[in-house]
Each structure stands twice: as C-alpha cells, then as structure tokens.
Amino acid sequence: MAATPAPTPVAEWSALAFDRPERPAGLEAITLLDDRLVAVGTAGHAGAAWVLDPGGEWRPATEVPPPPGEREIVVLNDVDAGPSGLVALGWLGIQQSDAFETVIWTSPDGETWTEAQRIEGTLLASVAAGAAGYVGVGGPGGVTGPQSLEVWTSPDGTEWSDADIDPSAMGTVISIIAYDGGFLAVGTAEGEDAQGSRVGVAAVWTSPDGLAWSEAWRETSAQTILFDVVATNDRLLAVGQIHQPVADPAGAGTSVPAAWGSTDGTAWEATPFEPESAMPSAVAAGDGGFVAAGVVGDDPLEQQLAVWTSGDGASWSLVEQVAQQPPGSLRDVIILPGRVVAVGALTGEDRNGTTRQPVVVTGPPP
Secondary structure, three states: OOOOOOOOOOOOOEEEEOOOOOOOEEEEEEEEEOOEEEEEEEEOOEEEEEEEOOOOOOEEOOEOOOOOOOOEEEEEEEEEEEOOEEEEEEEEEEOOOOOEEEEEEEEOOOOEOEEEEEEEOEEEEEEEEEOOEEEEEEEEOOOOOOOEOEEEEEOOOOOOEEOOOOOOOEOEEEEEEEEOOEEEEEEEEEEEOOOOOEEEEEEEEEEOOOOOOEEEEEOOOOOEEEEEEEEOOOOEEEEEEEEEOOOOOOOOOEEEEEEEEEOOOOOOEEEEOOOOOEEEEEEEEEOOEEEEEEEEOOOOOOOEEEEEEEOOOOOOEEOHHHHOOOEEEEEEEEEEOOEEEEEEEEEEEEOOEEEEEEEEEEEOOO
16 A cells, blocks of 8 residues: 655644565665655665656656666665756665665656666755756775765756866765755765774765865764754755764764754754764755654664754754554654655565664654
C-alpha cells in the first residue's frame, strides 16, 4: 500500500512506509518542483524516483532508466530542481567490487527520467541548481584518505564537464547549495585536533560560478564533519558532528550532533545539542525556524529515526514521536507551508539479511 500524506497543515508527527518497492529500498533526497514533491533513492538494486502531487499519494515515477546489469547497483543520492527541470545523481557500482562511477538522471516533471551521463572515476555526492546552471560535487571514486575536490558543471543538466579545480584543493565535499548568486559546499578536510593529531575537520568551500572554488573556512581545534547546509536571508546554518574523545586512550569516544552558524560563510560558530551518538544528516529552513533530520544511536540495525526542531538554529529539541518509530534513518528534509517532510528508510532483518523500506515522515513546521 502506498503511503498517503496527511492533509495540510499537519498537526502531529507520523511515519508512512512504502511496502511495494522491491527491497532493499530507501529514499535519499527530496525536492519541490512547482507544487509536486519528488523523492529519489533506490528500489532493489536500481535507481528509483517517487512523486507526490497536492492531495494525492506517493507513487513510483512512470518511466525510469532500465535496471542495471545483473551485478550492478544504482543508488540515487541527491536531486534538485532548476530552470531545465530535475537533475538527480548517484552512484553506479558492481556488487562485491570497488568499481564505482557517477550516474546522472534528468527529468522535466519527476515522472519521466532519462540517464544523461555516466562519469567514470568520480563519485558526486550532491547537486545544486543556481544561476550558473547545475553543479555536482564530490571526490574521486575508489580513493581512501585525503581527496582532491571533484566538481562537474552543466548549463542544462544533460551535458556535464569537469571544472578546472586546483589539485591542491583537498577535502571531501558532502553537500552543496546555491545561495547569494553563487555556491557553497560543506564537508570535511584533513586537519589537526587540539592535541595535534591529524583528524578530519569540518570545512567550507565557496564559488561565485561553480567553476572557481576556494576554501572559505576550516575547523582548527576538533575532529568534526559537516553533512548539510542551508541558507536564509541573513545567515547560513550547517549541521554535523563533533567527536569528543575519552580520557582512556583505548576508548573510541563519542560523537555529538551540532549546528554551525555563519553570517558570511567565512566564520562559523558551533553549538552542540542532544543526544550523544546522533547524526543529523540534513537541515532545512522555514519561516519559523529550522528542522534537522538524521539518526540516533550507534548500531545501524537499532538506530532510530531522528528529527530536531529549532526556532533560532542554536537551541534544538528532539521530536520524541519520530524517535519512537521503528529503527531506521532519515536522509533529507524539506519545510513546506504547514508541514515538514523528511525521507529515509526503515531498517530490519529477514532470512536474507538486512532489509530497507522507504519511509516518509511528516510533521508541523517549527
């Protein structure tokens, strides 16, 4: 049975699971095209998309590229809407292999999708549409350790070219947004903690046109990472994690969620929030404040869906009704008039191992 959204405005939180897609399946990203919501992810081992019209129910897109080969798997991990329509990107790989490449889909309406391009040797993680067109960011595929930035651009989403990035620009970009006439990306780079140990640290990069990039800020004292960022009229807000080491050198320490605020993109201030062992992977802004979505817990099979709300971006409250749902994770969130919509997957086990089932969480905006 397809999930049917609650009427607008939404007064309380609820989680609606899809039980039709071939498993494993999950939703990775969501965007708004005109008045239609579009979510992308995977169903079985193929890329997939779902659409929601006003007053309707979620349904699979009517036409998507054919399933990959027998041992191939596609996961669409981001989508954005621009002047030329929708662009979704993800990873195509071969099961039980380290061979990966980026796959890019386009759609005029969320219903009909076409594979536009594959990019070998690169894993693009996030896409944004701005005045200069579409920009995808990520890193080289199959590389561990410090990575050089990978940026690809397209004026219309169909033909992509590699931006000429300074090879000394190192880091792992996780999310990109268009803002203030340009683009801003967040992720992690190699740095040092307060004890002088080499660790991954939060980093921010900016570009006026998607082609020329520079590092705008880097954490200097703690192991940190940024997962997502959003822009409002007067500030930027990013969410991520701060690693807190323990006194015992043999201990692993804990990671706490945090929000970083900035007025110009070059100076950022972090505010940790509760609970520990939580990861906010997405953030959205609305007229009344902010919403973050992610997971709570360390064990992947026991992690709970997590949504936090904040009126000011500094003080955050965990939504208990969402955390009480079955185990799973939320990957993206959007704030609409009268409601919040977050997407992800419920996690379980059957005789074949771990299963994933798409889930949509809705609730009132802050």
